[in-house]
Every structure is written in structure tokens, then in C-alpha cells.
Amino acid sequence: MHGLINRSIQNYVCDSYGPSCWAEATQRAGLEFTEFEAMLSYADDLTPRMLDAVCEVLERSRPEVMEDIGTYLVSHPTYEAVRRLLRFGGVNFSDFLHSLDDLPDRAKLALADLDLPNIELREHDEGRFSLICDAPVAGYGHLLMGVLRVMADDYGALVLLDHMGRNDGVETLTIKVVEADYSAGRSFDLGARA
Amino acid sequence: MSEGLEQSDVLDVLCPMHLVLAPTGHILHAGPTIQKLRPETPLTGQRFLEAFVVKRPRTIRSMDDLRRATDIKLHLEFHDAPRTALKGVLVPKPDGRMIVNLSFGISILDGVRDYSLTNADFAATDLAIEMLYLMEAKSAAMEASRRLNLRLQGAKIAAEEQAFTDTLTGLKNRRALNTVLERLVAARKAFAVMHIDLDYFKAVNDTLGHAAGDHVLQVVARAMVEETRRTDMVARVGGDEFTVVLPDVDSDEILRRIGRRIINRLEEPILFEGQTCAISASIGTVWIQGGERLSLEGILADADLALYASKHAGRACQTFYTPALRDPTAADAPAASVAPVGPARSRDS
Numbered sequence: 001m002h003g004l005i006n007r008s009i010q011n012y013v014c015d016s017y018g019p020s021c022w023a024e025a026t027q028r029a030g031l032e033f034t035e036f037e038a039m040l041s042y043a044d045d046l047t048p049r050m051l052d053a054v055c056e057v058l059e060r061s062r063p064e065v066m067e068d069i070g071t072y073l074v075s076h077p078t079y080e081a082v083r084r085l086l087r088f089g090g091v092n093f094s095d096f097l098h099s100l101d102d103l104p105d106r107a108k109l110a111l112a113d114l115d116l117p118n119i120e121l122r123e124h125d126e127g128r129f130s131l132i133c134d135a136p137v138a139g140y141g142h143l144l145m146g147v148l149r150v151m152a153d154d155y156g157a158l159v160l161l162d163h164m165g166r167n168d169g170v171e172t173l174t175i176k177v178v179e180a181d182y183s184a185g186r187s188f189d190l191g192a193r194a
Numbered sequence: 195m196s197e198g199l200e201q202s203d204v205l206d207v208l209c210p211m212h213l214v215l216a217p218t219g220h221i222l223h224a225g226p227t228i229q230k231l232r233p234e235t236p237l238t239g240q241r242f243l244e245a246f247v248v249k250r251p252r253t254i255r256s257m258d259d260l261r262r263a264t265d266i267k268l269h270l271e272f273h274d275a276p277r278t279a280l281k282g283v284l285v286p287k288p289d290g291r292m293i294v295n296l297s298f299g300i301s302i303l304d305g306v307r308d309y310s311l312t313n314a315d316f317a318a319t320d321l322a323i324e325m326l327y328l329m330e331a332k333s334a335a336m337e338a339s340r341r342l343n344l345r346l347q348g349a350k351i352a353a354e355e356q357a358f359t360d361t362l363t364g365l366k367n368r369r370a371l372n373t374v375l376e377r378l379v380a381a382r383k384a385f386a387v388m389h390i391d392l393d394y395f396k397a398v399n400d401t402l403g404h405a406a407g408d409h410v411l412q413v414v415a416r417a418m419v420e421e422t423r424r425t426d427m428v429a430r431v432g433g434d435e436f437t438v439v440l441p442d443v444d445s446d447e448i449l450r451r452i453g454r455r456i457i458n459r460l461e462e463p464i465l466f467e468g469q470t471c472a473i474s475a476s477i478g479t480v481w482i483q484g485g486e487r488l489s490l491e492g493i494l495a496d497a498d499l500a501l502y503a504s505k506h507a508g509r510a511c512q513t514f515y516t517p518a519l520r521d522p523t524a525a526d527a528p529a530a531s532v533a534p535v536g537p538a539r540s541r542d543s
Contacts, residue, residue, distance in 0.1 A: 038338050081331075081334045091314060109331065192307070
């Protein structure tokens with residue numbers, strides 16, 4: 001697993017709950033170190049082990065923690081670059097949803113060894129979508145839900161999201177765009193320094 | 195004319211930075227994005243060569259030059275500030291009019307910043323947005339890599355430093371000593387090597403314990419660093435054995451002086467938890483004049499031999515290596531090179 005993903009979990013726990021919580025989680029997961037390097041690779045089984053330990057320490061369920069991580073990734077100032085890069089995907093929320101299909105390839109453009117799970121968007125009728133995602137780590141759909149919630153606010157769209165469960169390593173979300181221009185949203189300047 | 199307008203509509207979508215020029219060189223129509231770069235002044239009606247400067251090819255001065263510059267890349271900039279650089283290509287039409295399509299090229303980021311452009315200002319097929327995305331994503335990734343490199347470099351320097359350092363005293367260790375000596379020997383430089391062995395140290399360790407012994411070693415290490423020159427290197431190569439490498443030695447008097455200072459300093463009583471530890475040191479010195487091909491092992495063996503001579507001569511003194519030391523019949527005779535230090539002492543080891 002790419003260090004960037006493990007490092008994100010670490011930053012989420014440290015920024016939201018403090019370094020001592022994180023230290024406890026790494027100990028519980030049997031890690032011999034506490035710092036993940038964003039630009040190095042780690043064994044795949046480390047990530048679910050780390051997440052289990054984090055859930056135990058925080059006494060919260062995996063879906064809750066995953067959605068929180070998703071929220072954190074696109075709203076915390078440390079990760080302003082992630083929000084900005086996602087905003088390049090589209091001029092409005094629906095446009096953005098369609099750009100999610102390209103997300104794994106876009107991520108690869110920046111970091112060739114970063115493998116994001118495949119995502120497929122299906123449009124049913126006006127404003128109703130399903131998002132089907134591979135979830136090698138259980139709860140990835142919940143993480144995406146956290147991301148989508150913040151991005152909807154970012155675009156100023158009023159959106160209803162539901163997680164439809166996990167089947168055969170695949171998680172499905174339903175998305176209903178109630179109102180595309182519900183609020184002003186956050187500004188996005190193409191040329192701003194990240 | 196209606197056909198012409200229709201065509202402008204098409205071009206506004208496909209090439210929002212295009213201009214339609216009249217045969218006279220006046221701008222008849224400007225695409226919405228190129229017009230957005232000059233919000234105060236309509237481009238339509240201006241002369242193209244007055245609104246823009248052709249930087250390359252430099253031969254283009256008039257509309258006639260321009261008309262002939264078809265199918266080549268034009269480098270342009272605005273005549274007035276901000277003088278944004280643009281790339282362009284010109285296509286003449288049968289009716290004498292010309293279409294010039296413009297783009298930012300490499301200055302895309304500045305352009306987008308200077309004029310607050312959005313996705314909607316570029317054609318849907320334009321790669322400008324992808325280009326901006328890549329620039330931002332790559333700089334973020336490069337920054338993360340750069341920080342990792344700095345951390346790894348710091349860790350590497352610390353590891354190397356540790357690998358060359360004796361942890362108890364902070365002096366260099368045998369590995370560091372060999373590295374430095376190999377370099378000096380290979381370069382056939384002039385230098386000196388002092389082997390220093392502590393006298394009566396075993397007694398301190400045996401009677402006052404290892405903690406006292408460690409304390410003495412730390413004090414001794416500090417003293418040796420203070421009594422040598424800044425360019426000299428002091429290494430701890432064994433339990434109570436030290437080696438000093440002294441580059442740039444031009445007389446044996448310097449060596450005698452440094453040796454004497456070290457022995458005097460080490461004979462100052464060292465206090466440890468109310469107890470006094472008394473030690474001294476024996477020194478064997480080799481002075482290499484340089485220019486000769488020598489072996490590291492040979493030099494260290496010579497220094498050892500000189501050190502044994504000092505021990506043999508009653509300790510607390512410095513002996514310079516001479517080939518005579520290799521003569522076993524002369525070993526018992528007091529060598530001229532032995533330099534006793536301080537008052538005569540009678541003390542058991």
C-alpha cells in the first residue's frame with residue numbers, strides 16, 4: 001500500500017485525537033515504528049491492521065472512522081491540495097461526479113505507484129447516481145462518502161448520500177442531487193498557489 | 195455576413211481565444227476568452243499589429259509579412275501591460291480575411307492567475323485544465339519527495355556520524371581512524387601518529403568500579419581533545435587505548451610538546467564521587483615525513499613498538515619510533531628518544 005494512504009490515516013488520528021492516540025494504535029497494531037513516510041511503500045496488510053487498531057482505540061466503528069477520514073482528507077488545511085485537485089474535475093457537482101471515473105488515472109499521473117481503487121459512476125435519471133467502487137480495504141465506500149459530502153458543500157450542492165452495503169469486495173453508494181445550486185459553495189481559483 | 199457570424203459562434207466554442215482579422219489588419223471579432231484578457235478595451239476595431247507585438251519570427255513588420263506567415267508558430271505578446279506572452283497560428287481565408295488562434299503555451303499558469311480564468315474559459319477539448327492539474331499535482335508530489343529526501347539525508351548523516359563515533363567518549367572510533375589514516379597514507383602526506391595507553395587505569399576500574407572508569411575515560415577524552423590542535427584527530431581504539439593523528443607536523447618539537455601536555459594533563463587527579471582517581475599515560479609516536487610509500491599496518495606496528503618502549507622505560511613518557519627499537523639487543527638500553535615527563539614517580543601499576 002502506498003505510504004500516502006497510511007500517512008493520511010496517521011495524520012487524521014494525530015490531528016483529530018492527538019499523537020498519543022496514534023502511538024497507542026500503532027502499538028496495538030504491532031508496528032515497530034510510529035511514523036509512516038508518505039513517499040514510501042508498505043505491505044498491504046498493514047493498512048487494515050492499522051484501521052482495526054484505530055477503531056479499537058477510538059472506540060468507533062469502521063464505517064464511522066472511514067467516513068471521518070474522507071471528510072478530513074478534503075476539509076483539513078493540510079490537505080488543501082487534495083480538495084483543489086478534485087475541484088479540477090468539474091465545474092459543478094454533477095460534472096465532478098463524472099470525473100470520479102478518471103480519479104485513479106489522474107492520481108497515477110501525479111504518483112505513478114499510487115493505485116486507487118476503481119470507481120464507476122452510473123447515472124439513473126436527472127440527479128440520481130450510483131457510485132460503485134472496488135474496496136480492497138473494507139469501508140472505502142464510507143471514505144468516499146465523507147469526501148463527497150464535503151465536495152458537495154464545496155460546490156454548494158444539496159445532496160443526499162446512502163451507503164448500500166458491501167458485496168464481494170465492492171461497495172455501492174447512491175447519490176441524489178436535490179439542488180445543484182443550493183448555496184454559494186467555496187471559491188475555487190484555477191491558478192492559485194496550492 | 196450572417197454566415198460569417200455563424201462561423202464566429204462556432205469558433206467562440208472551439209477556439210475561445212481566436213481573432214478574425216480584416217484584410218486591412220483590423221480586428222473584426224475577438225473570441226470571449228481573448229477579450230477577457232483586456233476587459234477595459236474592446237479588441238474589435240483595433241489594428242492587430244498595434245494590439246499585439248510579434249516577437250518571432252522577427253521579420254514580421256507589416257500585414258503583408260503576416261499574411262505570408264501561415265502555418266508557422268507565431269510568438270506574440272500584448273503591446274500594453276500586462277504583456278502576457280501568447281502563441282498563435284494564422285490561417286488566411288479565401289475572402290482575404292484571416293483567423294488567428296491564440297493560446298498561453300507554457301505561460302498558462304501566469305495567464306490563469308493574472309486574468310482569473312475558469313474552466314469555462316477554455317474549450318472543453320483544451321488540455322489547459324489537465325495541464326494545470328498536472329502542474330499542481332506534480333509540485334505537491336515533488337515537495338513531499340523533497341521533504342522525504344531531506345529526512346533521509348539527515349538520517350544518513352546521523353548514521354554515518356554514529357558509525358565513526360565512540361559512544362562513551364564522543365571521540366572518533368577505530369573505523370574513523372583507519373579511514374583517515376588510509377587517506378593520509380595513500381596521499382603520501384607527512385603526519386604523525388601517537389598511540390596513547392593509560393597507566394594505572396586498570397587499578398581505577400578494579401578498586402572504584404566501572405562507573406568511575408567510564409568517568410575517567412570521558413575526562414581523559416576531553417583533555418586529549420583540548421591538549422591537541424584543532425586539525426588533530428583523537429580516536430579511542432580500545433578500552434584505555436587512544437590514537438591521535440596529527441597532520442602537518444614540521445618538527446618533532448611540536449610532537450614532544452603535545453605529548454608532554456597530554457601526560458601532564460592526565461596526571462591531574464580526577465574526582466569521582468568524592469574519590470580521587472590518579473592515572474598517567476604512556477605514548478609511542480611515529481613521525482612520517484611524507485613522500486614515502488608506507489603501509490597502514492606498518493605505521494601502527496611502529497607506534498606500538500614505541501609505546502612498549504615507553505612502558506618499558508617506566509611509563510608516563512613519550513617514545514619516538516626509530517628503527518633501533520627493532521633491535522632486541524638495544525631494547526633494554528634507555529633509548530635517547532624516550533622523553534620522561536614530570537617528576538620521577540614511584541608507583542605500582
